[in-house]
Amino acid sequence: MATTIAATATAAMKTKTTGNRRDNDKATTRQRQTVPRAYNFSPGPAALPDAVLECAQAEILDYQGRGLSVMEMSHRSAEFVEIAERAEADFRNLLGVGDDYAVLFLQGGATLQFAMVPINLASEDAVVDYVHTGLWGTKAIAEARKLCRVNVAASSEEDNFNHVPHVDTWRLNPDAAYVHVTGNETIGGVEFHEYPNTGDVPLVADLSSTLLSRPLDVEQFGLIYASAQKNLGPAGVTVVVVRRDLIGRARANTPCTLDYSAHAAANSMLNTPPTYAWYLAGLVLEWLKQQGGLEAIAEVNERKARKLYAAMDGSNFYRCPVAKRNRSWMNVAFTLADDSLDGAFLRAAEERELLNLKGHRSVGGMRASIYNAMPEAGVDALIDFMAAFEAEYG
Numbered sequence: 088m089a090t091t092i093a094a095t096a097t098a099a100m101k102t103k104t105t106g107n108r109r110d111n112d113k114a115t116t117r118q119r120q121t122v123p124r125a126y127n128f129s130p131g132p133a134a135l136p137d138a139v140l141e142c143a144q145a146e147i148l149d150y151q152g153r154g155l156s157v158m159e160m161s162h163r164s165a166e167f168v169e170i171a172e173r174a175e176a177d178f179r180n181l182l183g184v185g186d187d188y189a190v191l192f193l194q195g196g197a198t199l200q201f202a203m204v205p206i207n208l209a210s211e212d213a214v215v216d217y218v219h220t221g222l223w224g225t226k227a228i229a230e231a232r233k234l235c236r237v238n239v240a241a242s243s244e245e246d247n248f249n250h251v252p253h254v255d256t257w258r259l260n261p262d263a264a265y266v267h268v269t270g271n272e273t274i275g276g277v278e279f280h281e282y283p284n285t286g287d288v289p290l291v292a293d294l295s296s297t298l299l300s301r302p303l304d305v306e307q308f309g310l311i312y313a314s315a316q317k318n319l320g321p322a323g324v325t326v327v328v329v330r331r332d333l334i335g336r337a338r339a340n341t342p343c344t345l346d347y348s349a350h351a352a353a354n355s356m357l358n359t360p361p362t363y364a365w366y367l368a369g370l371v372l373e374w375l376k377q378q379g380g381l382e383a384i385a386e387v388n389e390r391k392a393r394k395l396y397a398a399m400d401g402s403n404f405y406r407c408p409v410a411k412r413n414r415s416w417m418n419v420a421f422t423l424a425d426d427s428l429d430g431a432f433l434r435a436a437e438e439r440e441l442l443n444l445k446g447h448r449s450v451g452g453m454r455a456s457i458y459n460a461m462p463e464a465g466v467d468a469l470i471d472f473m474a475a476f477e478a479e480y481g
């Protein structure tokens with residue numbers, strides 16, 4: 088696999104831009120089709136690197152000479168166990184996850200983690216602290232309320248979730264079983280750019296839309312969870328990084344499928360895992376290593392976000408509602424001065440093959456999700472388009 092993705096990744100780095108399409112360079116190490124690809128700003132499932140899709144395409148019928156697809160393999164086979172172990176090793180390596188943490192590849196999305204976290208880390212009468220910075224936090228809180236006593240330690244709801252409340256205003260409970268934050272609110276585009284020290288109370292974070300976008304000090308956290316379909320792969324896998332001393336505390340009678348200790352003991356193969364999604368996540372991790380790892384991708388991500396926000400701040404036509412200190416590197420939310428132009432904006436963007444810029448149905452406006460796989464040229468194309476649209480309608 089390493090050789091295959093290396094060849095395809097090298098080829099992808101040589102892609103050339105024609106208009107707003109990325110036409111694959113024919114001068115590559117192996118025969119490839121020329122497939123024009125649009126820039127996909129979807130919040131998730133989101134764009135995947137061309138090199139990853141090409142590698143999957145090349146291997147779809149015959150995985151490395153075995154004569155069968157990864158989709159057709161037993162999850163217990165030596166081939167698949169190797170794929171799974173390599174993905175975990177690469178993940179640990181990229182993020183610097185030590186042996187004192189278990190890395191689990193689960194199912195059920197981040198949504199299932201909204202319930203699994205309290206089931207595993209808190210008793211029914213325990214208090215848990217939640218910091219409420221957007222609609223994913225709302226869902227996490229609603230689920231936790233069914234399972235224990237929730238203290239909303241801080242909330243930006245009154246301000247339309249346009250910032251993360253300053254940590255010195257948080258009303259934390261010293262006896263809380265954990266403190267929960269949503270590291271990046273995918274809908275509102277509000278991100279923590281640093282995390283507080285919560286002392287002996289474990290910090291738990293939903294990092295679905297920010298994990299792997301930059302280096303992270305995992306030791307700050309008791310538990311991290313993330314759905315894959317932004318920076319890690321296709322939908323179907325949810326990664327959980329949990330400090331080992333927090334495993335084994337699930338409530339009595341917890342079904343094994345909801346118990347971290349059962350998943351950890353079974354190496355995330357308690358039941359049949361989503362093998363193909365896991366394999367693709369492995370290819371994404373390999374690609375990420377080839378981009379130079381998290382420091383290198385963070386540099387690109389910060390630059391992409393900075394130029395997009397700068398384009399909005401320099402215009403009276405576009406507006407980003409998020410406080411500057413919490414603007415997300417991954418999901419850039421913005422509005423047009425006149426929302427009756429939203430439809431025209433989206434149609435014109437699609438004509439330029441700039442796809443999925445519509446904001447979430449609950450908040451409206453626009454949102455450009457610019458995860459790791461969005462090339463900088465895609466952000467440049469969006470900025471050019473926005474300027475042209477403003478010139479015409481502004």
Ligand SMILES: Cc1ncc(COP(=O)(O)O)c(C=O)c1O
Nearest residue numbers: 196197198223273293295296314
């Ligand atoms: C921050 C965040 N949390 C949770 C979720 C829910 O993930 P899933 O639909 O995989 O359960 C999402 C999905 O977009 C998200 O962005």
